[in-house]
Amino acid sequence: MRVPVEWLGEYVALPEDVTGERIAADLVRVGLEEEALHGSEVTGPLVVGRVLELTKEPQRNGKTISWCRVDVGAANGTGEPQGIVCGAHNFVEGDLVAVILPGGVLPGGFEISARKTYGHVSAGMICSSRELGLGDDHEGIIVLTEHLGEQAVHLEPGQDLIGVLGLDREVVEVNVTPDRGYCFSLRGIAREYSHSTGAAFTDPADLPVPPATTGGYAxxxxxxxxxxxxxxxxxxxxxxxxxxxxxxxxxxxxxxxxxxxxxxxxxxxxxxxxxxxxxxxxxxxxxxxxxxxxxxxxxxxxxxxxxxxxxxxxxxxxxxxxxxxxxxxxxxxxxxxxxxxxxxxxxxxxxxxxxxxxxxxxxxxxxxxxxxxxxxxxxxxxxxxxxxxxxxxxxxxxxxxxxxxxxxxxxxxxxxxxHRVARAPVVFDLDLPARYVGVDYTHERVREVLTEIGCSLTDQDASDRVSVLPPSWRPDLTDGPTLVEEVARIDGYDRIPSVVPSPTGGRGLTHAQRLRRVVASVLAGQGLSEVLTYPFVGQDRFDELGLPLDDERRRALALANPLSDEAPLMRTELLQTLPEALRRNVSRGTRDVAVFEIDTVTRPVDDRAAPVPGVGARPDDATLATIRSAVPHQPWHLALVAAGESDRSGWWGAGRAADAADVVAWARSVAEAAGVPVRAVPAERAPWHPGRCVALRVVTPDGEDGLLGHAGELHPKVAQRLGLPERTVAAELDLDVLVTASDRRVQASPISTHPAATSDVALTVPRSVHHSTVESALLEGAGELLESILLFDVYRGDQIEEHEKSLAFRLTFRAHDRTLRTEEVNAARDAAIARAAALTGAVQRGA
Amino acid sequence: MSGPNKNYDPVEVAALDPAVIEQDLTAALAAIAAASSLEELKSVRIAHAGERSPLALANREIGALPPSAKAEAGKRVGQARAAVTQALKGRQAQLEVERDERILVEEALDLTAVPGRRPLGRRHPVPLTAERMADVMVGMGWEIAEGPGVEAEWFNFDALNFDTDHPARQMQDTFFVDPADAGLVLRTHTSPVQARSLLERGAPLYVAVPGKTFRTDELDATHTPVFHQMEGLAVDEGLTMAHLKGTLDRLAYGLFGEGITSRLRPAYFPFTEPSAEMDLVCFVCRGEPAATPCRTCGGTGWIEWGGCGMVNHNVLRATGIDPERYQGFAFGMGVERSVMFRNGVADMRELIEGDVRFNAQFGMEI
Missing domain, CATH: 3.50.40.10 (Phenylalanyl-trna Synthetase, Chain B, domain 3)
Known part of the structure; x- marks a missing residue:
């Protein structure tokens, strides 16, 4: 609502020296937030001038200027006519014009001074409406007789024009909240100004109105x-x-x-x-x-x-x-x-x-x-x-x-x-404001405020209760708290003290909340930067990612009014939007970049509509259950994308490009940080390279095997379609699975202080056999003396058959209660090899 | 070794002549002192303390002496050999120290310009700030609740007393889920979690809710369609607006530091009554007048932080809480806005674009 100060002054007594700024501050206090102050930025001298002589002077640049001698009365201090160069031509000798003299300032801080131009000293400026900020009209300068009509009759050269042109007027623009429709009027604003300052309010609605008759228009x-x-x-x-x-x-x-x-x-x-x-x-x-x-x-x-x-x-x-x-x-x-x-x-x-x-x-x-x-x-x-x-x-x-x-x-x-219906009065407890706000308002003060805002109060039998009939312009005053707000705001929110409440104490963050923080820190600690991407995607993205047509991830929630028709869907995986952040970094010259995002994704439920039962009452349990179940499943996910070097080159030597093994290791580190064992299983899944992707599975506390997510190198076509560097690697994990799997208390086992014995084993297996298969067979065969196993070398080459590969494992054995004897270690190692041979056809090299 | 020879005169054995032994000893000590490296010392050791060294050979002769002479000769040779051993040990230690010092010098590396070989990544300042805000609330004994971003319209609006036809509902710039009668929206604020928490946990309740929210604004320097808020909700017996003010002051202090207090201004929100806008003392100018207006607050001394108020009775009723028994307050503020103020981020887009160089300005604790 734009409030012209001059108009406001008709309905409420404004101080002589009032400014728009002061009014805005007074209105803010009662809840009318300042949006803007509009006022003229013109400062004088801006005076009436009469054009005495006007000479058209064509210039070499093709323009014609008007060289004017203008009578500005005594405003220039000399009484002599003022010489002014003007570019406009819509006036003639004898016209009254608006002249700003040297020392004056036009909107935009444009200071006027006498300056030499077109061979004359131009001492001032003849103004147009636009130059004065009065409108967009820039067809020519203001001819006062046209601009002001009859008002111009009494103007004399030299007379101040600031007031005549309304350039001293200010407009205060305030934001009116939806509960206060009455403030979309000068009447309402004036009333609020009066509440804020105590200034006398003159109700413009206080007019004599003839009574209704029966013969009027039907x-x-x-x-x-x-x-x-x-x-x-x-x-x-x-x-x-x-x-x-x-x-x-x-x-x-x-x-x-x-x-x-x-x-x-x-x-x-x-x-x-x-x-x-x-x-x-x-x-x-x-x-x-x-x-x-x-x-x-x-x-x-x-x-x-x-x-x-x-x-x-x-x-x-x-x-x-x-x-x-x-x-x-x-x-x-x-x-x-x-x-x-x-x-x-x-x-x-x-x-x-x-x-x-x-x-x-x-x-x-x-x-x-x-x-x-x-x-x-x-x-x-x-x-x-x-x-x-x-x-x-x-x-x-x-x-x-x-x-x-x-x-x-x-x-x-x-x-x-x-057909008006009588307004319902509110039965109001005079202690409620104090109880609600925490300020000791007296009953007298409460009555005073409510009366001031136009309420009629009728005492009830009980002494603390009154019947309050709100004024006709306040349909928002319907219950106790609405009246409390009136008391608090008119008395002043600045009187409310600051008291910290003391709840009985909480349980701190939940396991899921803590775990998400840990995951973020673990990844950041390994060189990945956290980013946030918008969750909006289009079907095209699913094609670019190579998702099969029947892929469940194509079933995305659609928005009725998306910001862009190209992206009307809510992502079903973070990898649908995260690569864009990587691409942007690369295009800005950061070639070695690894980013991650932790957020929810949206998996729509069947097309069930959520009922919208309305305000003010608790829906029944069945309705609430229907509402809840219509809300899509929104699991927390984690996605990582990396390209360029993970280990940097430098004076110490060559670096190493981030590869599929890095992203698998990062994904594993997240599970490890959660204390959850994971298993990597080869997987073929878009958008990954079919031969360079694993599914990561966790073992949940109840012994069930759960899919945590996938990691590997992106399919070359996907990387190409998304404009990503070649060999970009990525992972997407379901953090909710990790939260569930890790939500348990670890029971510590004592650690052995006896010496460890290591034994290296080299096995040749067909190339089609997965490393993890051989590793688990060794684990299984080695028995409980095995402390750890490490695949430390993979060899393909001349020394072995073409269809084979050689895997070198280091087995570390340790007992809880004794130093192992060589024979024990050898026996366990041989058992491990035998198991691997039985399960995978592995043959010990050099045996 | 030869057998006993009682007639053998030791004095006649040249090797055991005291003068010779003295000479051998002197030669050995000189050679040891002259050894300039551990390798030289090794040769000296063989020459003067080895099995073929003069003193070793002399020692061998002792057995041939008559018993009366053995003791004296043994003592003489023994002392000489001990002196040599001692000297060797000393010189060995000395040369080792010298070698070690030399190696340390030779091995020196210039570590003054080591870039990260696996450079650290960084958290994003928005979640970090949200975590910090949550931690302040946890410190006050509150708990952290969460809710879905795609939310039922009832939770986002009706449960919070936004009537279908109320202008406030139209002013929220809401993303609706297709079809429009699905009854689902992208939540426009974190406030639906108020209703969810009250329904699930009942009163008394003190929860803060950081989370992602959505409005149909185009991205520009100060707006983003996807942003974060933190909501606070306390419902208990006897809570007043003074408690609201106290909580906001603590949060402002926790986030922005000493002397940053809040100011409440009357406002309107459907889910609170009375309602207030909250401003913070501008932490750049602290409200002190200056020659040129403060760029952060525009010279007003205050910056807008969010909205708040006493929980509307209709919200309590919608969630089955008795408004006659319980009173509560709620507040919400923008996380991005807090980051922009706190860390001097001038353009919203920097928080959105995911440029890792932006993150790199911050540590892992904000």
């Missing part, structure tokens, strides 16, 4: 389908003004106020209705009486009814839309409280108008506005609640202004169809 309120039992229109005031001359110009004082409040002056009838709306918060509509056959009927829309609204759009109406219609012709005149129709629009030739001032239901207007995507000044106010007691006053003010400015005659008949 109006019928015929809402047969009220929403939530609330009639779509519970009050309709219709007034007629005849014999108007609507071709008359809106007076400058009114158009200035409208402009300052952010509305464009359009025509007298429209300007008057807008002006009253801004003043009192009551949206009005003016119909051309000649185009109505009457009576006015307010009803819901019928199937297939249409209306061409003032914005030139033909709208098909919904049965829930509330309409203002012409009962005689049965035509639609307006979408009630939102926008009028073209058929009854007032034009310059209109002489008789019907002024509508009605009170429409907030919910009805809100739905219509949303349905037709039509948010207007009127709908904005009705959805937030308009004072139902101001209806007749607003109509009266409009009538008065039309009579005064438009030269019409007010019809003495007053139609006021009034």
């Amino acid at each position: 109006v019928r309120l015929a809402d047969e389908s009220p929403l939530s039992g609330v009639e779509g229109c519970d009050r309709y005031v219709a007034r007629v003004v005849q014999g108007l001359d609507l071709s008359r110009l809106t007076p400058r004082w009114m158009s200035t106020r409208l402009l300052e409040a952010g509305m464009r002056p359009i025509s007298l009838a429209v300007d008057v209705t807008n002006y009253v709306m801004l003043a009192l918060g009551q949206p009005l509509h003016a119909f051309d009486l000649a185009r109505l056959s009457g009576p006015v009927v307010v009803r819901r829309a019928r199937p297939a009814e249409t209306l061409r609204t003032l914005d030139d759009v033909t709208r098909t109406l919904d049965a829930e839309d509330l309409l203002v219609t012409d009962g005689g012709s049965d035509t639609v005149l307006a979408l009630a409280g939102v926008m009028g129709g073209e058929s009854s629009e007032v034009s310059a030739g209109t002489t008789d108008v019907l002024v509508e001032s009605a009170h429409f239901d907030a919910r009805t207007v809100a739905r219509t506005s949303r349905r037709h995507r039509l948010s207007t000044e009127a709908s904005k106010r009705f959805e937030r609640g308009v004072d139902p007691d101001v209806t007749a006053v607003a109509a009266q003010l409009a009538v008065d202004l039309l009579v005064e400015i438009g030269g019409g005659t007010a019809d003495p008949e007053v139609t006021d169809v009034d």
